[in-house]
Amino acid sequence: MHRLLRLRPTISPSTRIAVQRSGTRSTRYTSDHAARQGPRLQSGFATPWFSAAVGAGLSGLAFTSWQFTQPSPVIEKQGVRYADRETMLKGVKAIADALGPDTVTTDEDDIEVHSYSEVSTSHCAAKPVAVVTPRNTEDVSVIARICSEYKIPMIPFAGGSSVEGHFTAPYSGLSIDFSQMNQIVAFHEEDMDVVVQPGVNWVDLNNTIKQSGLWLPMDPSPTALIGGMVATNCSGTNAVRYGTMKDWVVNLTVVLADGSIIKTRHRPRKTSAGYNLTGLFTGSEGTLGMITEITLKLAPTPEKQSVAVATFPTVRDAVACASKIMRQGIPIAAVELMDEVQMGVINKNGGSGGRMWEEKPTLLFKFSGSTQSIAEDITKVEKISAQGGGSAFEFAKTEQDMHNLWSARKEAVWAMCAQRPEGTQIWSTDVAVPLSRMPEIIDLSKKESSALGLFSSVLGHVGDGNFHQAVMYDPNNPAQTQAVRDCVKKMVHRAVEMEGTVSGEHGIGLGKKDCLLEELGPETIAVMRTLKRSLDPHFLMNPGKVFES
Incomplete structure (x- = not known):
């Protein structure tokens, strides 16, 4: 069809x-x-x-x-x-x-x-x-x-x-x-794929094709458009089970710097024909070409979904519990962490989901599958949480409960912005490390940022070793700026030492160019520069991002 x-x-x-x-x-x-x-x-x-x-x-x-x-x-x-x-x-x-x-x-x-x-x-x-x-x-x-x-x-x-x-x-x-390039060009229901322009919002896409029983299982910011999602190889909360954006892109139409138009491949779900240009442009942050059309794989909508939450004495306890759950092989869809500061921000903003929250480190779990399999998974997660010091375990009994429980995670960023004092900026970024190192890096990073005496919060996708840290500071205050700079340097360097990455899902952009060099080294960056120069010899495509000329 x-x-x-x-x-x-x-x-x-x-x-x-x-x-x-x-x-x-x-x-x-x-x-x-x-x-x-x-x-x-x-x-x-x-x-x-x-x-x-x-x-x-x-x-x-x-x-x-x-x-x-x-x-x-x-x-x-x-x-x-x-x-x-x-x-x-x-x-x-x-x-x-x-x-x-x-x-x-x-x-x-x-x-x-x-x-x-x-x-x-x-x-x-x-x-x-x-x-x-x-x-x-x-x-x-x-x-x-x-x-x-x-x-x-x-x-x-x-x-x-x-x-x-x-x-x-x-x-x-x-x-x-690209916001006006917002058409669904073609929906191939039998092939389980869809062709879209870059200005299509992923929430709108899923709502439009909902009756087909298919969906794009990404879950980044609800404001994100698919072109930007592809350009940054975004993830979101569902990456634990469904992977990142690159796993759902079949092909791309791209306009190069000189105006040439290319299509990276045809529509089959697998190919071994030639270089993987689809992968090259996915995550290239607009520095190699402008994506104007995307073919995406779709997945069957789960029979049922549910959500559960649990609180923990410390962030380290919560992260250790998340790691244990992942090692048990429970097919969980998402494991999200919000620290006690973040839960306090939600409450200061009036709560969410019609409730106020315990201001403790909190794990939010998302499940998908059949009714029976979800019930079994929830029981396993509740047991592991209790063993790890978790308490106040609560799971959704209705679809409305599910939305209410998950609302705290969805509203986290906007709640922080609403509470930001005038004249301050939010420094917020992410790193990712192997699962075994996650409790250590999050615990140390939280202690160091808390010692700044500034607003500092940790949240993240701890099911796949990815976490975010946010600090509010006055950019006109040299002491605060220096303190934040030193804190950031420690966190990023620590992630690289742990064989992690300086960006789990937000890309390099303007802010992380030196970080990328530390992670990959000059030889690897030189290969990237060679690719850049071959496609964009005058460095006109989003210059100043990923690396300099």
């Missing part, structure tokens, strides 16, 4: 809040507007940027400035040459002429929305000169050809929920917003 479906545009809550706050209007691009904007080019164009992520922990607080004076046509950074603002605006006008003025905006509020997110760890003072909203692959190809001609950096933008600053523009350039 072959179905054509269409989805409505999806805007993330953080983006929607920013738009409402600013009362933004869309100033569409015209040649007169270009003439007005052109004189704004300044002789000294400084772009200080601050990285509050793990990258800051290794390289320190970075303030970099690239200087040029009129009529210099380019910015040069480590041998890479980018157009100046005046030249970029000429390229933007060419795009508006080719695609129509309604596809391009230079409105400052629109640009701000596409430059900053309060859930992001890494920020950048430089901003795009414009935002363009393509409608299809051909539009993206036109954009890439013109940007390549004018040497304009291209920064893909999806749901705006990136943690590591993927949609920032350290060299300015053009923000390419």
